[in-house]
Amino acid sequence: MLMHYSNEGKCESKLANHVIQYIFHGITGFRWPFANYPNAQAAPADIFITTWKCIDALYEWGFKPIYLCMDGSSNNRAFLKMHFPENDPLLTKMVASHYKNPLRKMIFIMDPCHLIKKIRNSVLSSGIKVHDQRLLSFESCTIQWQMWIDAYNWDRNTHRFPIHNKLTQEHIFPNNAQKMRNKLAFETLNVDMLHLMKMYRKSLSGEAGQQALSAVIQFLEHSSTLVEFFTDQRPVKDMSDERIMKLSIAYNWYKSWGKKVCQNDTISRRYKSLLTMETREDLDFMYHGIMSLITFCIEVLKTEVVPARLNSDIIENIFCQQRSLYHGPTTHPTYNSYRTSINSVVLGQSLVSRKSNAGGNGAKPFSAEIPTKKLRI
Incomplete structure (x- = not known):
């Protein structure tokens, strides 16, 4: 599809190579x-324009959007900061006023699953080899x-039945496509x-070898808290929930790690000793957004929140199905094929999540046959 732009008084036509997909997830x-919506970049x-157009439409249709979840791309972060004074969303705990009606509020959240993948990618690039980009350090x-x-x-070499039986070569040596899979990132953090790393540390001879893994053990203790919380199907019903306390402890550990490195290291070493700046920023946005949403749902809406639903996996699944319909999962469809096949993707999924209390009845294929009349006896 051609997109028409006005650039310094000149009208230009460009082929759309991106699509913005919106999904309502209650x-x-x-x-x-x-x-x-198709677009060029x-x-x-x-x-900003398409999002608020969709939010207004949802209000007209009787829905009440209360939060917006997105991944941590650079464009999404720039869009998020447009809604907050001084471009600092943390001042209002990720709660912004409605673009047209200031009485309405919108909570912004960075996708937790995408954040966990970025944390894994930062560790994946950490090492002492020539191609490694950083060397994460803690104490x-x-x-x-x-x-x-x-x-x-x-x-694998010691145990006939591995301690971490789900760990494979795809987890340890992922290619570009495998780096995008949530499951592989979750199972390495x-x-x-954590249990495997503790058992491996016990097998090492000498105190020096065991001490070398102390930072990794602490890192996995808090990364496993993130994975456990955002894959939990049990609802959070009050703010005193133990899982929220553990999430706060994990977040504070990441923040204290950053403060210690910033106080002791130079600017050149600071970049290589920590997670990427984008990852640390997304961690702030995710934590404060999640806490604001849970607080609003419990105290204002008087309802519980299921942590495993607070992500953008639904959109990722739609994109994967769209790619698989044409020329394999590693190719990208044109917008013309995208918009014509979206109905096939929708009908192949269930309208209501199996995680909800309304059941998991899937959408049945459309039938053009005349229903048979019931016999009366």
Whole structure:
């Protein structure tokens, strides 16, 4: 599809190579993809216009949008900051006023699943080899991906039944496509990986070898908290929930890690010793957005929140199905094929999430046959 732009008084036509997809995902589990827009680069200004157009339409249709979840791309972060004074969303805990009606509020959230993948990617690039971009450090100890490789090899070579039986070569040596899979990132940062790393540390001879893994153990203790919370199907019903306290402890650990490194290291070492700046910023946005949403739902709406629903996996699944319909999952469809096949994707999914209390009845294929009359006896 050709997009028409006005650039310094000149009208230009460009082929659309991006699409903005919007899905309504209710707190109760109801979900429906209701709008998509073609564009040339998904600029923050384009996202701003289309997003508020969709929010206004949802209000007209009787829905009440209370939060907006997106991944941590640079354009999405720029769009998010447009809604806050001094471009600092943390001043209002990720709560912004409605663009047209200031009495309405909107909570912005960075996708937790995308954040966990970015945390894994930062560790994946940490090491002492030539191609490694950083060397994560915590309290005089390093956090290197080679430690994951060593633990994996020790587990496979030592035990007939591996301690972490889900860990595979795809987890340890992911390619570009596998780096996008949530499952692979979760299983390298969860409690199973933490248990494996503790068992591997016990197998090392000498205090020096065991001390070298102390930073990795602490890192996995808090990364596993993130994975456990955002994959939990149990609803959060009050702010005193133990899981919220654990989430706060994990967030504060990441913040204290950043403060210690910033106080002790130079600017050149600071970049390589920490997670990427974008990842740390997304962590702030995600935590404060999640806390504001849970507080609003419990105290104002008087309803519970299921943490496993607070992500943008639905949109990722739609994109994967769209790619698979034409020329395999590694190719991108044109917008013409995207908009004509969206109905096939919708009918292939369930209208109500199986995680909701309304059941998991899937959408049945459309039938043009005349229903048979029931016999009366």
